[in-house]
Amino acid sequence: xxxxxxxxxxxxxxxxxxxxxxxxxxxxxxxxxxxxxxxxxxxxxxxxxxxxxxxxxxxxxxxxxxxxxxxxxxxxxxxxxxxxxxxxxxxxxxxxxxxxxxxxxxxxxxxxxxxxxxxxxxxxxxxxxxxxxxxxxxxxxxxxxxxxxxxxxxxxxxxxxxxxxxxxxxxxxxxxxxxxxxxxxxxxxxxxxxxxxxxxxxxxxxxxxxxxxxxxxxxxxxxxxxxxxxxxxxxxxxxxxxxxxxxxxxxxxxxxxxxxxxxxxxxxxxxxxxxxxxxxxxxxxxxxxxxxxxxxxx
Amino acid sequence: xxxxxxxxxxxxxxxxxxxxxxxxxxxxxxxxxxxxxxxxxxxxxxxxxxxxxxxxxxxxxxxxxxxxxxxxxxxxxxxxxxxxxxxxxxxxxxxxxxxxxxxxxxxxxxxxxxxxxxxxxxxxxxxxxxxxxxxxxxxxxxxxxxxxxxxxxxxxxxxxxxxxxxxxxxxxxxxxxxxxxxxxxxxxxxxxxxxxxxxxxxxxxxxxxxxxxxxxxxxxxxxxxxxxxxxxxxxxxxxxxxxxxxxxxxxxxxxxxxxxxxxxxxxxxxxxxxxxxx
Numbered sequence: 001x002x003x004x005x006x007x008x009x010x011x012x013x014x015x016x017x018x019x020x021x022x023x024x025x026x027x028x029x030x031x032x033x034x035x036x037x038x039x040x041x042x043x044x045x046x047x048x049x050x051x052x053x054x055x056x057x058x059x060x061x062x063x064x065x066x067x068x069x070x071x072x073x074x075x076x077x078x079x080x081x082x083x084x085x086x087x088x089x090x091x092x093x094x095x096x097x098x099x100x101x102x103x104x105x106x107x108x109x110x111x112x113x114x115x116x117x118x119x120x121x122x123x124x125x126x127x128x129x130x131x132x133x134x135x136x137x138x139x140x141x142x143x144x145x146x147x148x149x150x151x152x153x154x155x156x157x158x159x160x161x162x163x164x165x166x167x168x169x170x171x172x173x174x175x176x177x178x179x180x181x182x183x184x185x186x187x188x189x190x191x192x193x194x195x196x197x198x199x200x201x202x203x204x205x206x207x208x209x210x211x212x213x214x215x216x217x218x219x220x221x222x223x224x225x226x227x228x229x230x231x232x233x234x235x236x237x238x239x240x241x242x243x244x245x246x247x248x249x250x251x252x253x254x255x256x257x258x259x260x261x262x263x264x265x266x267x268x269x270x271x272x273x274x275x276x277x278x279x280x281x282x283x284x285x286x287x288x289x290x291x292x293x294x295x296x297x298x
Numbered sequence: 299x300x301x302x303x304x305x306x307x308x309x310x311x312x313x314x315x316x317x318x319x320x321x322x323x324x325x326x327x328x329x330x331x332x333x334x335x336x337x338x339x340x341x342x343x344x345x346x347x348x349x350x351x352x353x354x355x356x357x358x359x360x361x362x363x364x365x366x367x368x369x370x371x372x373x374x375x376x377x378x379x380x381x382x383x384x385x386x387x388x389x390x391x392x393x394x395x396x397x398x399x400x401x402x403x404x405x406x407x408x409x410x411x412x413x414x415x416x417x418x419x420x421x422x423x424x425x426x427x428x429x430x431x432x433x434x435x436x437x438x439x440x441x442x443x444x445x446x447x448x449x450x451x452x453x454x455x456x457x458x459x460x461x462x463x464x465x466x467x468x469x470x471x472x473x474x475x476x477x478x479x480x481x482x483x484x485x486x487x488x489x490x491x492x493x494x495x496x497x498x499x500x501x502x503x504x505x506x507x508x509x510x511x512x513x514x515x516x517x518x519x520x521x522x523x524x525x526x527x528x529x530x531x532x533x534x535x536x537x538x539x540x541x542x543x544x545x546x547x548x549x550x551x552x553x554x555x556x557x558x559x560x561x562x563x564x565x566x567x568x569x570x571x572x573x574x575x576x
Contacts, residue, residue: 014387015383015384015385015386015387015391016387017466018384018385018386018466019385019386019387021466021470022473023466023469023470023472023473023474024385024466024469024470026385026386026479027479030479031386034378034381034382034386035382035386035388037375037378038375038378038379038381038382039382039394041375041378041379042379042394042397042398044423045443045446045447045450046397046398046400046401046447046450047397048416048422048423049404049409049412049413049416049447050397050400050404050412052412052415052416052422053408053412056412056415094317095317095318095321097314098313098314098315098317098318098321099314099318099322101310101314102311102314102315102318103318105308105311106306106308106311106315108315114318114319114322116558116562117322117326117327118322119558120326120330120558121326123504123508123554123555123557123558124330124508124551124554125507125508125509125510125528125531125550125554126508126510126511126528127508127510127528127529127531127532127547128333128508128528128531128547128550128551131333131531131535131543131544131547132329132330132332132333133329134535134540135329135332135333135336135540135544136328136329136332138540140540141332142332163325166325167325167326167329170325170326186307186308189308190307190308193307193308193309194307199309199310202308202309221402221403224402224403227405228403228404228405228406228407228408229405230405230406230407230510230511231406231510231511231528234510234511234532235532235535247405248405248406248407248408248511249407251405251407251408251411252407252515255411255515260415263411264411264412264415267405267407267408267411267412270404270405270407270408271404271408273403274400274403274404274405274408275403277403278396278397278399278400278403279396281396281399281403282392282395282396
């Protein structure tokens with residue numbers, strides 16, 4: 001599957017099995033040289049940009065930092081970001097469950113094509129993702145005249161932002177659920193139904209508990225992307241302050257107005273969101289690893 | 299019995315597949331087809347003119363060149379990082395492992411302004427490069443830095459699980475037959491990592507070609523010098539040149555589809571070579 005490489009795959013972890021084995025142990029100088037190179041690269045390209053966000057945000061002190069966050073345009077950007085995520089994440093969650101159910105539990109022709117199509121939004125540039133909705137609903141688009149005649153605004157308004165967000169986060173839940181549910185097979189559900197469970201009972205008592213960690217994993221990543229999307233949303237937003245600005249777009253506006261400390265203050269909120277996302281993600285990987293080893297030992 | 303098998307036991311097939319197809323068509327397939335239908339309305343000549351204007355061609359060269367270079371650099375250092383995470387114990391390893399995915403979780407605009415601040419001529423990193431006459435921010439070099447940032451996790455996360463699953467027996471056999479560690483790595487370990495490295499490379503490249511948010515702040519966006527292809531689409535849209543924007547977008551879409559095919563092929567190869575789902 002193409003696209004994001006993040007995938008719920010709990011790994012066995014301990015490197016001691018390699019370091020204890022003479023055949024797989026590297027000489028100390030090799031180890032420290034490679035660690036030095038790898039960790040320097042990590043620090044330069046990943047750690048430093050992360051730290052810089054917070055340092056630049058706090059450059060003018062806590063008061064200026066807080067002032068930038070409670071400024072009305074910032075608050076409305078935060079609100080719009082939350083709205084966009086609150087609509088797109090549940091929709092893609094329902095889609096992910098439906099797609100995984102159909103693909104994993106039934107056989108039908110064209111399944112591979114369907115899986116590839118579901119992954120498609122990950123391979124499309126965010127800018128193109130925004131453009132396609134302009135071509136559909138913009139003033140010159142397919143439905144442009146009809147929408148204008150009925151006084152409905154989609155592009156340069158909130159619905160366009162929501163649509164673009166749905167597009168870029170489309171595969172997240174589905175791609176976590178499909179491989180897992182395929183590997184689980186359909187025996188447990190078939191047993192439940194044969195024993196007289198209704199469709200809903202089977203779903204809530206059998207299917208959902210079996211996939212809860214993968215589901216949560218997909219939702220967390222979906223939410224992070226939904227709140228952080230920039231390119232696609234930028235094309236359809238129109239950048240109207242206080243109306244169609246999401247947090248990432250507000251960061252851009254502040255930055256382009258040379259209000260660097262304020263831009264980094266808002267950016268630091270998004271960086272915090274990223275850190276929380278990674279923390280939950282790591283927790284889920286750990287929990288899923290536990291569940292897996294329990295199953296192995298039982 | 300055959301009849302009972304054919305009659306599906308589980309409920310919800312029609313509903314779930316119907317909803318999946320409807321939602322997929324409305325959100326993804328129909329809007330994407332708009333790009334090609336709009337391009338077709340340009341006519342062949344109009345399409346070629348829009349898609350091969352000098353500024354656009356310069357942006358292809360930059361986008362593809364910088365993306366290839368960034369992915370290649372990440373293959374080398376991503377392999378070293380993946381190796382370190384799988385083979386060595388060191389303090390802070392859990393934290394490093396978790397933070398590798400930062401580029402997936404950090405909004406691209408945040409990465410963009412942060413990298414720009416770091417590599418500007420008075421920035422934390424930029425001030426040390428300035429005396430050597432190396433300018434990073436607002437040059438193609440800055441674009442490379444942003445694309446390295448965005449691509450790193452793709453390499454690490456595709457190689458890491460393969461390295462984890464690698465059986466120590468092969469290295470033990472090599473060692474007992476008198477091979478040095480380096481020979482063992484080159485002849486035994488590395489060949490089994492090649493499919494994963496190529497997959498990671500292709501994933502990082504595909505992501506980099508379409509990347510927008512982290513690049514535009516640090517790029518400087520000088521025509522013919524540091525304009526990436528996604529920016530050309532935005533520029534044309536801002537000039538109400540919908541035809542031009544669509545032509546460039548369809549070139550990008552075709553490249554994306556081709557890359558998707560290559561990546562699917564590579565992942566099937568990895569799965570066959572290692573006997574696990576990629």
